[in-house]
Amino acid sequence: MLKQHGLSVESLPHDVVELILERLPVDSLLRLKSVSKNWKSTIDSRRFQQGQFIRFRQSRGPDVLCGPHGYCSDEDTCYKILFGRCSSKASTVWFPVSRNLFCYGSCDGLLCLYSRYEKSASVVVNPATRWHRSFPLSNVQHLIIEKYNKREVAYPFPRLGFGKDKVTGTYKPVYLYNSFEFKLDNVTTCEVFDFRTNAWRYVVPSSPYRILGHYEPVYLDGSLYYLTKEETELLSLDLHTETFQVICKAPFVQPHSSDLYSITMCILDDRLCVSEKNWPNQEIWSFDGANKTWTVMCFIDLTESVSLFEERSFARSSIAQPSIALVDKNKLLLRGNDYFHTLFIYDLHTKSFDLLFKPPKPVGPVYYFESLFHV
Template sequence: MSDHIPFELQSEITKRLPVKSLIQFRSVCKPWKSLIDSSDFVKHYSGQQQHLLVRYQDAVDHKEKYVSIVDDDDTFPMQKVTVTIPPFVVNMLKHSTTMGSSHGLLCLYNDDMAVIWNPSISKAVAVVLPKRNYNEIWGTDLGFGVCRETLDPKIVKINYVLNPSSDIECVVCIPEVFTLSTGAWRSPYGSFLPRKSIRFSESRVAVDGVLYWLADDGTSEYNYSYLIILFDITSEEFKEVNLPDRLARNHARYLSIFKLRNTLAVLQFDVREILYDVWMMTDGVSSSFIKLFTICLSDVEALFVQEFRKSGEPVIDVRRICGQHDDLSLVVYEPNSKQINSLGINGYYYDVNAYMETLLLLDQPDLIIYGNTTPAFEA
């Protein structure tokens, strides 16, 4: 930029540039590198475009691959870029699962390790998942999100522990939180769950600094109700969101949750009819949900909602039976026309996550692994 342009104005201009350009500009001169690397610039930078990161097994060579698609109405889905995973992430996270995405960061995990990864700058940090010496671990659930105010990434781990002090068989939930700024695990500030009988599911999503879990009350395997448990990532407090009866008690349909237009969406899946009803929360705290539309396709053997575009259109993978072979496709469903458009990716085992460009993790050392430093808990 010209020396005649005030540096403050240069700073405002650079905040509107894509991450790829910013990384290149760090090599132009020391003032620009200092500006882009500063914690204030990283905190207040937010990319303008959403991307869809597609993880899949290639149908030709059967290798796992990642493709990033620019989620732009004018060019979608033509702008595709193959994403290279940092080598140390590949080595540590074999057979990994995506925990979720928040503020441009994705979190992957396996039984021993979690990795917080920024695909925009190809940088990641690893976190050892704590192993507890409880008498009996019934199970665990994990969630990931970023604080609204501080943009500090956090991993939440829910431990289901058999309480040995109880006269009857009783499973209690013990939460733990890893905070990137401290590099340590600890008990959350507000560690009390709304109910003791809650059972979390693997359906969870981070929305604007709040981590939501789909859960049930756990009172009976045959007589239960769905509910939503939220975890405020800043205050670290758990709260309960009740669902309307048509969602909470309809056991013939399965529920899952997603982020849709920066709010919480609940999807109700009918296995027999092979359709999804899409519901959106309207106020953030109560059981106020509205039904937006139904995803229903003809001549489909199976369908699975993967993610939502910035426009609100769902990205789904569908399976059709064509002669002796399964036709697996990743498509976008248009609710008004009820038409689908292919994303042009030939594969299977799809996993799709939306993310915005960010500079978070730019200040993190390369190849760093945070260890387990959590104090012991009592069941």
Template sequence: MSIPHELVIEILSRLPVKSLFRFKCVSKSWSKLVTTDQHFVELHLNQSTKSNNINIVASDPKEKYIEEVYSGDSMNFDNAIQLKLPFSFPFCTKLELVGSCNGILCFMKYFFSSEDMYLWNPTTGDLRIIPNIPTGYSVCVFGFGFHKATKEYKLVSINLDLRFIRVYTLGIGSWRTLDKISYNIIPATSSNVLVSGALRWISRGDHDRYLIVSFDLRDEVIHEISLPNNIYQCDFANAFAELGGLLCLLSCPLNDRVDVWVMKEYGMVNSWTQQFTIKGSTGCGSLKHMRPLGSGKNGDFLLCMNGREVVLCGSVTQTET
């Protein structure tokens, strides 16, 4: 008795990636399905995004490993594993995680005047090196993402000194320079949150007016999005996150408080809604120096405080470490 092909696809699409790649050794047809069938890849990706797990990656250049933390609804981090980086780097090299998308990690390696990008899938082991990133000794911000409509992965580099954007599309193999921009982007603001196919930063304009600069990965154009009214505005007071597929803004008016805002309809300023407030507990550090690491579907957030502590924040007015 044979199993219908459609049922095989449905079963395999629900497996974790590591199990899936073990099962590709069962037959040539399964191996071809897992590695080259684009329809199956998209189906498996859609199933994976329904998971309640949060994957957190922290790098330690001294030890040359990354630590990937898996958690479910219970936010249990007991099953953390360490993975060796598949590339080496000399002493005094700075390694930065630019972003992650669909299981692919994007690293930037800084070594004096040389900058390279690494795209690595820790599950499959696939590694791609993007050499000679065009920074030109200028301050740049970077982003990495995927757009469902074009099915393209793109790297974005914004030169903050010369104020122009460069885009690298995987599969094409070269950087393209777009028109100059007039925005004064704050380097510390994150672009790692990909919502509605766009990367974003915060820009400071005239009269200290702050706004969101959103770069659409499909059309490769910039859109402006206003911040919620009456929120505290300074260079390091706000950070982006994603909550249930919606753009989320974490605002810190006080050292012991984080206001969580959600844009219910993307691009609609009037849809900004303050969902809840997170109050800091003793010893969690100043929330002014926070970086969102991830969020769960139940509204929990993981925040990195002062570059040293990881704090779990619930959707009530409490935090836990």
């Protein structure tokens, strides 16, 4: 069209070119980087990527990423990644990794996979571009492997945190764990991976409060969040200053040993939320960061979800159904705690459940995230 009017792409003002590029999908942007050095510099810039990231989210809504373990062949094990919105057909991408890697979560469209008890390097993956980078095991992972090799029965599995320093734009994997569980000094120990030096380092001082280590930490707006063990308070780790702060007391019942997994943390609609299950109901609390207060977002009657599971005992258990995301502001995505990690949708208006995805066989945990693809 431009050539028909005697114009070329280079004749367009660069701010107009940027507006056009921001509206294109990632696969097109990757091809257009070869058009010129100016376009490549623009597409690679953090400012452009943030603008494209926000625009993509606002225009398309949350995309879904689902990753069960699977096999590429008899020799190789892979991590299977599915793309697509709730209403669209998913496509598949394979990454050759250990089948024992666990998926922590996503940040800016990046996934962080890690191993609990094998000498498999952790890896950060961009499913949209197939870029990935591995990084070595942390000190605590080596301690876990040592306990595993000694065939010790009871030992903790610290959860990996992954987020971004908002000031520098640096991504940081983090391990925060209770020191006494590994016969170490201090109350807690915190390790942060530095991609610049390709090495783990300790954060000193670490948190002065023991954490509930069986909960996944969650990332929001430059900080990782944890629940403390003594008073069930909300603890934050600022990923720029690398300092800890107790935000407020959480209004949840202190979990006992019999129902350690009755509470799960999550991010819904850019807000920190906590789900608490007490059969037959599940209550979701939303945190107001400005006022440091908790409000009840919704109550879910789980009796209607029993038919989605082949084993009803899983639906009736005290384990909370992890909340994943809000779609179209009124549909809640939940992951079941059955063998298959069934995925289903709860409509907040109609109070009804619909099955979304169930693997044909229990091949491993199925993870489900808002996937905000960027370059």
